[in-house]
Amino acid sequence: MRPSARRGRALAVGVLLVGSLGGCGVLPPLPDPVPSDIVPSAAADLSPAAGGDALSPDGFDAVERMAVRIRNVGCEELSTGSGFAVDEHTLITNKHVVADSKELEVSTYDGHDITVGATSTAGLADLAVVRTTDPLPSHPQLADADPGPGDPVTVVGYPAGGELTVTEGEVMGSTRDPLNANLGEVLLTDAPVEPGSSGSAALDARGHVIGVVYAKTADDNSLLVPLSTLQEMLADDTAFTPAKGC
């Protein structure tokens, strides 16, 4: 046999051998056994309980649950106002809502009557603190600071002594108190209020208290005792004195 033929056959055998052995590297592997269950476990953030804190136990949201209606039974006349809880046994409202009172009657969003204890009024602001014997259903947090112009505001109360109402608007700015009922400046908003809304909580977009409604202007804007004044009064033990009845 000629050398060239031998080389050709050897080359062919080599190529086949290399191809066969090299092919083993690209051969498909055997399949893994089929698992009995391929359902993944539920992700934690998809749990039905996620965000459960925001759920209400009875369909009313937190801003409605913390509002109360105040009936001031005076010696000669009857008036109504609004208020809101700041803790389980403390209400905030206006001084003029509880003034000249023989008896205060407080009811919640769902009509429950709340037994009232002592009432105190502030000397330098149209604010009053009412202690309750019965626990209040819910109370909001106070905001970190006073709002600025353009910030949204939500007012929750009982305008005209009617049913619980939520109105919205924007903070227009601060102004001097036209009624001289408060020391320092007060907030002006365009959230609609009516007589009976006095003492309503004014809330920011997160549901935190930014002020207390105390009056309505002639051009249908609303005036708030700002959060800073409320905080100063609450921090001062001498700011509130027992209310005088009629």
Place this chain on the structure above:
Amino acid sequence: MTEAPVVVAPGPAPVPGPRRGSRWLAILLVATIAVGAYLWVTTLRWQSTSAQWEEKAHEYADEVASLRMQLDGASSELEAARDQLSTATARITDLANEKAQLGDENVASQQILDYQTQVSTAAAAVASALGQCVSGQEQLVGYLKDAHQYQAADLRRYERQVNALCDDAEQANQALQRELQP
């Protein structure tokens, strides 16, 4: 003398034996058979696995279809429950308001009742005072008819007392009339 060139006849070239080529071919054949067998087994295993996966896919597809139906039903129930909750909360708000209005009316009625009671009490007092005034005046008239039997100073003192009583009664009556005016 010239030496004849030495000619060396070449020896026989080494001839690769047919045995060596056959060995390579045998190795190649064995390797090919092994690879083929492996591929055959692999194919069977993949076919089996594929069938199992397909069966499992059908099971899960059926389960998904069932869960979708349940989800649709649950979503409908949830929507209905939300509507009911919304209606219930609105009704609770209405009832709370109705209760508050009734409470206001009760308090207002009680205040009116208290006022009317005070007015009635005042009217009774006024009527009593006026009656005492009339009685005093009648008594005074009687005394004056028999004035010679009494001291003049006593009659004048009694007359002042009756006049004071009647003035008080008249003032009380006028105050009551002012109070009763709408």
